[in-house]
Amino acid sequence: HSIKMAGFRDDQKCTFPLQSIQDVVKLFRIELERGDEPNLALLSIVVGSVENLLTCNRYLSPRNETESEQNVKPNFPILELSTVEALYCKFESQIKGCVDVTQYRGNSYASRELVKKTSDIIWSSLTRSYCKDRAHLQTLYSYLTGEKNFGNKLDCFGVAFAVVAACQILGYSDVHLALSEDHAWVIFGKDGEETAEVTWHGKGNEDKRGQPVCGPTAQKSWLYLNGHPVKCNRHTEVAALVSGINPSISATADSKELATLQQKLLWLLYDQGDLKNYPMAIGNLGDLEEINPTPGRSSPIDLFHQAIFAAQTHYANHHVYPYTYLGGFFYRNGQYKDALEAWANAADVIRKYNYGREDEEIYKEFLEIANDLIPHLVKVVSNQAIEAPEKAESNCLHDPQCFAHLLRFYDGLCAWEEESSTPVLHIGWARPLVATISKFPAKTRSHVDIKISEEKEEKVDDEKNGSVNRRHSHGRRDSLQKNDVKNEEDIVKTKVNGSTNVSDKKAGK
Numbered sequence: 001h002s003i004k005m006a007g008f009r010d011d012q013k014c015t016f017p018l019q020s021i022q023d024v025v026k027l028f029r030i031e032l033e034r035g036d037e038p039n040l041a042l043l044s045i046v047v048g049s050v051e052n053l054l055t056c057n058r059y060l061s062p063r064n065e066t067e068s069e070q071n072v073k074p075n076f077p078i079l080e081l082s083t084v085e086a087l088y089c090k091f092e093s094q095i096k097g098c099v100d101v102t103q104y105r106g107n108s109y110a111s112r113e114l115v116k117k118t119s120d121i122i123w124s125s126l127t128r129s130y131c132k133d134r135a136h137l138q139t140l141y142s143y144l145t146g147e148k149n150f151g152n153k154l155d156c157f158g159v160a161f162a163v164v165a166a167c168q169i170l171g172y173s174d175v176h177l178a179l180s181e182d183h184a185w186v187i188f189g190k191d192g193e194e195t196a197e198v199t200w201h202g203k204g205n206e207d208k209r210g211q212p213v214c215g216p217t218a219q220k221s222w223l224y225l226n227g228h229p230v231k232c233n234r235h236t237e238v239a240a241l242v243s244g245i246n247p248s249i250s251a252t253a254d255s256k257e258l259a260t261l262q263q264k265l266l267w268l269l270y271d272q273g274d275l276k277n278y279p280m281a282i283g284n285l286g287d288l289e290e291i292n293p294t295p296g297r298s299s300p301i302d303l304f305h306q307a308i309f310a311a312q313t314h315y316a317n318h319h320v321y322p323y324t325y326l327g328g329f330f331y332r333n334g335q336y337k338d339a340l341e342a343w344a345n346a347a348d349v350i351r352k353y354n355y356g357r358e359d360e361e362i363y364k365e366f367l368e369i370a371n372d373l374i375p376h377l378v379k380v381v382s383n384q385a386i387e388a389p390e391k392a393e394s395n396c397l398h399d400p401q402c403f404a405h406l407l408r409f410y411d412g413l414c415a416w417e418e419e420s421s422t423p424v425l426h427i428g429w430a431r432p433l434v435a436t437i438s439k440f441p442a443k444t445r446s447h448v449d450i451k452i453s454e455e456k457e458e459k460v461d462d463e464k465n466g467s468v469n470r471r472h473s474h475g476r477r478d479s480l481q482k483n484d485v486k487n488e489e490d491i492v493k494t495k496v497n498g499s500t501n502v503s504d505k506k507a508g509k
């Protein structure tokens with residue numbers, strides 16, 4: 001039967017052929033500034049094409065006689081409208097060909113069957129077996145290009161995004177992406193009240209496609225953010241697509257052009273207010289600004305604090321990554337006390353959750369901080385104390401607040417483990433902990449007040465109080481009172497802070 005092909009509008013066509021970063025930014029600006037919804041499939045195909053050309057095919061510019069080695073700086077590819085249109089029509093006809101919307105006619109909202117059916121179409125057309133966490137598998141370009149055994153590949157985020165893009169083509173404006181810090185699913189229905197799994201998660205986990213996100217696993221696990229995922233609208237979905245741009249050419253090289261494109265697109269979305277409720281996208285922008293600062297724009301630290309503010313404002317401070325973005329920045333820049341504080345704040349978030357078998361990504365994050373970054377940090381500062389004894393005063397190891405941050409960091413991990421189905425800490429954590437604690441002199445340790453306050457611990461749950469080189473897309477460059485009181489007697493609140501006794505207050509401390 002003849003399927004009506006929606007060609008592109010003139011204002012979309014006029015930007016082609018795309019020959020520069022500015023051309024792509026202009027296409028995105030047109031899509032984002034129009035009253036109607038931005039076309040997710042079109043933008044995903046464009047971004048995927050550009051990413052493929054800049055990271056998978058190397059553009060060799062003419063050998064420069066002065067250059068000793070082959071100068072491999074790429075130019076920007078030329079992206080023709082015909083290429084993009086062909087891929088778009090392939091996607092559109094596949095989706096419209098398989099989903100007979102007439103059987104869903106009438107209800108303006110998507111149904112669970114429709115969402116599951118759309119997920120099945122994407123799912124069943126994927127190449128049978130491939131390395132799921134390879135790079136550049138996050139866009140519709142990856143899904144639509146290449147023959148059966150070479151194309152049709154998507155990573156877990158890419159499948160979820162493709163389902164939402166397909167539902168947009170079918171006319172369901174209620175189907176949106178929901179994003180946690182390590183998973184993606186869809187929301188749909190009146191007020192986006194319905195949820196559905198549409199992709200897999202991690203390795204060796206049975207996929208739960210078609211099922212709603214609910215029940216005990218979703219309640220207490222970091223993977224589902226305890227009811228605080230990023231619920232996208234079309235603009236936030238474009239931000240997720242842009243965040244997923246992966247400039248990696250190899251384990252050691254990035255495409256500078258692609259990183260610049262990602263940075264400019266994130267600033268475009270930032271200026272439109274589309275990152276306000278998307279902490280990780282702001283964090284991504286902070287990372288890019290650290291590598292290549294844009295004159296006149298916010299500093300990385302400002303951006304990381306904006307991400308923290310967004311998480312506190314919109315998500316009851318249930319997101320870990322805003323603090324580990326900040327901690328990572330301080331660590332790379334030798335600001336070790338601030339790094340310890342940021343990591344302690346990250347631990348104050350994870351304490352709200354129970355550790356479950358699908359939370360490996362954040363487990364690895366804390367493992368690296370505790371057993372790699374902090375031991376390195378204390379080694380550096382203890383050498384500093386030896387090499388520059390005159391600066392001992394400002395040294396981390398002589399600062400009770402640093403020791404307090406360290407204790408709060410480990411206390412968060414212990415609280416995370418309590419009442420969890422899976423243990424967190426084990427003997428492998430103990431050796432680095434002992435090595436770290438023993439670097440702090442007794443005098444420093446003695447200044448940390450462990451306040452035993454008498455009031456009964458408020459066991460009310462938090463939310464009731466309202467209160468590089470990456471592999472796959474969105475890859476990593478490289479809760480309180482979460483449950484009932486364990487036993488009858490009062491839990492006395494112990495407060496650890498770095499206040500020093502006034503009498504011992506050191507000059508300048």
Ligand SMILES: FC(F)c1nnc(N2CCN(c3ncnc4sc(CC(F)(F)F)cc34)CC2)s1
Pocket residue numbers: 156157179180181182183184240243244280281284321322323324325328473474475476477
């Ligand atoms: F903690 C900091 F050091 C981090 N550095 N990079 C981090 N990433 C990289 C970016 N990232 C992300 N950035 C934007 N959006 C999303 S949505 C998502 C989950 C899934 F892929 F959809 F399943 C992940 C993610 C994941 C976390 S955290």
